[in-house]
Amino acid sequence: MKEVILSADGDSVVYSVPDAVANNLESYCNTFCNQWMQTSPAAEKYKIGGVYCYNEADFIDYLNTYLFPEQKSVFVKSLGWTDLGRRLPAAYSNHPYFNF
Known part of the structure; x- marks a missing residue:
């Protein structure tokens, strides 16, 4: 397991x-947003007025439910507002980052 940083504005x-997610974070996030959201009946719960509304916690739920149920992703800590990753604490500056 590796740490990543996620946000939704x-x-x-x-x-x-899981390591596979951390090593390919952008790919996993884009698949969630652009493929799974558009094709999975399970994504209908995120559709509000014809628009999909989701955040980083929904992505983690997707990982835990559909891709890695035996290797659960878990919350570590909130870093607060980091100006969309531009002002990360030094200890986290090399972590993979994705904003939904």
């Missing part, structure tokens, strides 16, 4: 995720 949140 708000606080930056550190999660521990």
Whole structure:
């Protein structure tokens, strides 16, 4: 498991995720947003008025439910507002980051 930082135009949140996700974070996030959201019947719960509304916690739920149920991703800590990753604490500056 490796740590990544996720946000949805708000606080930056550190999660521990499977290595495969951390090593290819952008790919996994884009698949969630652009493929799974558009094709999975399970994504209908995120559709509000014809628009999909989701955040980083929904991505973690997707990982835990559909991709890595035996290797659960977990919340580590909130870093607060980091200006969309531009002002990360030094200890987190090399972590993979994705903003939804």
